[in-house]
Amino acid sequence: MTTSIFATSLHEALKARKNPELIPYIGGTDLMVESRTDASYLFLNKVPEMRNIVTKEDSLHIGAGVTFTEIIHHKDTPSILKEACKQIAAPAIRNKGSVGGNIGNGSAKADSALIFMVLDATLRLASAKGKRLLPIKDFYLGRKKIDLKPDELIVEVIIPRKGLDNFYYQKVGARDALAISRLSFAGIIEIEEGVIKHLATAFGAVADVIIRLDEVDKMLIGKTITQGKELKEDYLKAMNERIVPIRGRVSIEYRKDVAMNLLKDFLTSKGI
Numbered sequence: 001m002t003t004s005i006f007a008t009s010l011h012e013a014l015k016a017r018k019n020p021e022l023i024p025y026i027g028g029t030d031l032m033v034e035s036r037t038d039a040s041y042l043f044l045n046k047v048p049e050m051r052n053i054v055t056k057e058d059s060l061h062i063g064a065g066v067t068f069t070e071i072i073h074h075k076d077t078p079s080i081l082k083e084a085c086k087q088i089a090a091p092a093i094r095n096k097g098s099v100g101g102n103i104g105n106g107s108a109k110a111d112s113a114l115i116f117m118v119l120d121a122t123l124r125l126a127s128a129k130g131k132r133l134l135p136i137k138d139f140y141l142g143r144k145k146i147d148l149k150p151d152e153l154i155v156e157v158i159i160p161r162k163g164l165d166n167f168y169y170q171k172v173g174a175r176d177a178l179a180i181s182r183l184s185f186a187g188i189i190e191i192e193e194g195v196i197k198h199l200a201t202a203f204g205a206v207a208d209v210i211i212r213l214d215e216v217d218k219m220l221i222g223k224t225i226t227q228g229k230e231l232k233e234d235y236l237k238a239m240n241e242r243i244v245p246i247r248g249r250v251s252i253e254y255r256k257d258v259a260m261n262l263l264k265d266f267l268t269s270k271g272i
Contacts, residue, residue, distance in 0.1 A: 003040040010049040013153060014128045016042050020150040024104070026050075026065045027096035029089075050100065050155060053077075060161055064100025064154040068112065071099065078159070080167040080186065084115045087171050100154045103136070106144040109205040111171065111184065117210045118186040118202035122158040127151040133158075143208035163190040163198050168266040172258060182250050185262040189270050194224050196272075201263060206245045206255050213242050220272070228272045239263060 005022060007013035016022060022042040044050055050065035055076045062071065068085040071077050072094070077085075088094055088111045102110045103123070113136070121136045127149060136157070139147050148154065171184040184204035190197040199220050203211040216238045220228045228235075245255035 004043065005041075006043045006046065008046050010047055010126070010155065013042065013044055013047050013050075014126060014151075017151050017153055018128055024100075024153060026098040026101050027067065029093050029097040029101065044100075044153070050153075055161075058161055060159050062099055062157045062159070064103075064156055065098050068094040068097050068099070068102075071112075076161070078119070078161070078164040078167075080119075080164060080169055080188065081112070081115045081159075083169050084111045084171070084186070087111065099157055103139070103157070104146065104148065104154055106140065106146045108140075108143070108208060108210050109184075110210075111204070114184050114186050114202050114204040114210055115169075116157055116159065117212045118188060118200045119159045119164065120200065120214075124155045124158065125149075125152045126155045127153070131155070137212050137214075140209040164188055166190060166270065168269060170262050170265075172262075183255055183258050183262075185259065185266070187263070187266040187270075191225070191270075194226075196220050196223050196225070196228055201239075201266070203243065203259050205248075206243060206259055208246060211243060213239065216242060225271055228267075232267060232272060235267075236260065236264065 005016045007016055022040050024044055025041040026044050044065055047065060050063040052063045053066055053074050054061040060076055068088050072082050072085050085094065088097065099112050102112045116136050123134050123136055123139055125132050125134055125148065128151065134147060141147055166189050168187040172182050183206060187201045189199050199217045200214065201217055216235065219231060219235050219238065223231060240260055243256060243259055245252045
């Protein structure tokens with residue numbers, strides 16, 4: 001029997017979420033293509049706790065129900081996230097699609113999830129039993145596999161507000177618009193007085209999950225630009241060994257070559 005519940009508060013939503021048969025629904029831009037006639041939905045569009053963007057001194061809290069269009073037009077959204085959201089599908093999809101759905105879909109091709117990954121974002125998950133904070137890099141367990149309990153909801157995404165201005169983002173698709181990523185790359189770097197204070201890179205649509213190799217990125221953190229140039233080949237070699245693409249609509253060789261070329265271009269463009 002089909003049942004739909006329209007929650008108007010987070011309390012109502014979490015209470016309803018005790019029923020594992022209810023599918024969380026915000027924009028439905030991914031769910032609608034499944035054409036399921038027997039599904040039961042938990043509509044979250046009117047849950048205020050999931051529809052806000054809250055600015056704090058060191059962090060930005062983006063509700064899971066916030067749409068890509070709302071993110072693009074918010075004054076405190078980091079430029080790298082705005083850039084990625086502007087390249088998501090068409091305006092109609094951006095007006096309806098939400099960050100919670102994009103993250104919860106568990107796809108390595110999710111455009112906003114790539115940015116949240118490179119920003120080392122934290123997810124606030126909640127159930128009627130309580131809440132927990134989870135680094136987004138620990139949220140993805142495999143293809144379409146996520147660390148979300150049957151009674152939990154993604155409530156918000158928390159990202160830092162500092163050190164995000166010097167970035168690089170590229171999305172490679174079959175055409176200029178409305179394209180699902182064949183491969184995407186994001187990188188951020190923070191340089192102070194010639195020293196690399198922070199470096200983060202992430203690759204989307206390459207493997208079963210978004211690739212975020214922070215242990216390799218740490219090779220260059222704390223080094224001067226000159227030292228970074230000297231370590232560049234070792235860094236690229238380590239990345240090349242760790243990036244293991246999967247076969248899909250494009251070849252493994254294509255994915256590896258493009259991923260490494262984008263990484264090299266990122267480093268070169270930042271003076272390394």
